[in-house]
Amino acid sequence: MLKLRVTWPNAGHALLPEAGADVRLEAGGTPLPLASMSPGVREFDIPDGTARVVLKAMFTASFGPVGRVGAMSHPVLQVEQPYEIVAGGTMLEAANIPAYVKGHPLVDTKVMANVNGAALVQIRTEFVNITPFWMAYAASASEYVAEHQPGDPELVALGYTGGKPLIWFATVPAACAAPPASGVGCIVFFRPESYVYTRIDEAHHEMFGLNRYLLKPVDEPHADVWRRDVFRPNPAEGNHPFVHLRAGFEDALARSQKPVVILHPWPSGSDFGAAIGASLPALAGGALRLLWAEQRLARNRGAIQLGRLGVAGYSAGGLSLWAALAGNRQRVSEVYAFDARGTSSNAPAAIQWFNARSDAVLRMTGAYQLTANEGIRISIEKLAGGPVARVTATPPDSKAYEAGSNPLWDHVIAAYPHSRERKDYWHQFAIFGGYVAMPGPFALTFLQQFLQESLF
Known part of the structure; x- marks a missing residue:
């Protein structure tokens, strides 16, 4: 079974609250269950035989009233990156997105060193x-x-x-x-x-x-x-x-x-x-x-x-x-x-x-x-x-x-x-x-x- 670990820097910042981090992995349009989660980390198990998955992430910031401005909530960052499952189901390969002629600019993907059948994805959240x-x-x-x-x-x-x-x-x-x-x-x-x-x-x-x-x-x-x-x-x-x-x-x-x-x-x-x-x-x-x-x-x-x-x-x-x-x-x-x-x-x-x-x-x-x-x-x-x-x-x-x-x-x-x-x-x-x-x-x-x- 292929494992995917998704992380992002500066988790818990006021602009990246855990409650506003919606990070999911979909196969055939259906979200896969989380294997584990912690602040700034989400882990997924990709079932054998899966051919393609899509990582979707939306980070939402929410603030209470400020002066005459009422409480506000807005997405500050959204990404979507499709992956093909290759090498007999042991590796993820980021699919090209036409708008970028490559993978998503805010998503870095690599195979985890010394771990068989595992991949690490980092979402670049330094700026929102x-x-x-x-x-x-x-x-x-x-x-x-x-x-x-x-x-x-x-x-x-x-x-x-x-x-x-x-x-x-x-x-x-x-x-x-x-x-x-x-x-x-x-x-x-x-x-x-x-x-x-x-x-x-x-x-x-x-x-x-x-x-x-x-x-x-x-x-x-x-x-x-x-x-x-x-x-x-x-x-x-x-x-x-x-x-x-x-x-x-x-x-x-x-x-x-x-x-x-x-x-x-x-x-x-x-x-x-x-x-x-x-x-x-x-x-x-x-x-x-x-x-x-x-x-x-x-x-x-x-x-x-x-x-x-x-x-x-x-x-x-x-x-x-x-x-x-x-x-x-x-x-x-x-x-x-x-x-x-x-x-x-x-x-x-x-x-x-x-x-x-x-x-x-x-x-x-x-x-x-x-x-x-x-x-x-x-x-x-x-x-x-x-x-x-x-x-x-x-x-x-x-x-x-x-x-x-x-x-x-x-x-x-x-x-x-x-x-x-x-x-x-x-x-x-x-x-x-x-x-x-x-x-x-x-x-x-x-x-x-x-x-x-x-x-x-």
């Missing part, structure tokens, strides 16, 4: 889909839903069951539906400090902080000040502007037409957990594997894996950006530093990383980091003996913020000409603007320019 929970618990989620346009990249909220950060977001553009190669590009973006959270099932206060990066500016005279591409008087702040500009990442990614997924690990405070460590490539690969399994990228394609890996960071998120680069120098190929803190102290490491890779791309924007950025560029080009297209420091100096130098900056600062020289205003432009770009919500932003000039 928590989008319904996030959209219910997060403030400003309705703003995202209202302003996210059909055809824009898709936003997927991911729950990480292996540690911190608990929540990640994936921005998946249409170009990823049919990537030109099996390696799918990925950029991991590190934002500045966020609010502190410890659970999935709590009120999440800052989807505004996600909208600010993802959504493009709203071209309406009476739009809220944090939704625009200009600084406007804010009566609630004594007519000083609320110093945020919409960055338009989704729009930039879509218009670049690059098959790149942008991942946003969601920090608790300033803690990015494993996202800044040596496990980052594996984590990014795991997130892509889930997106592929759900056919949100590489539809009807096989052998999908993590391709070029980039890291990006803005403001205080630069500290995490440089840490992630330091821990993954051999794997990271593109760096986008948006006026990133820590640039000066990490300049030697950035230069060394760039010069060690013939495919390295380094893009930097500046306000507080103008001098540090330009110093890195000059050092790289001095060693190369001339200009190097793969590194840019934009703008090169403060003259770019003078009147008439950049129509987009002139547009942004129009209501506050007396504040044109304030670096905190420049700092906001560093995550949004283009050089030189025309004004408006469809401006060529820094991110779009970087993507278009990338090697993704």
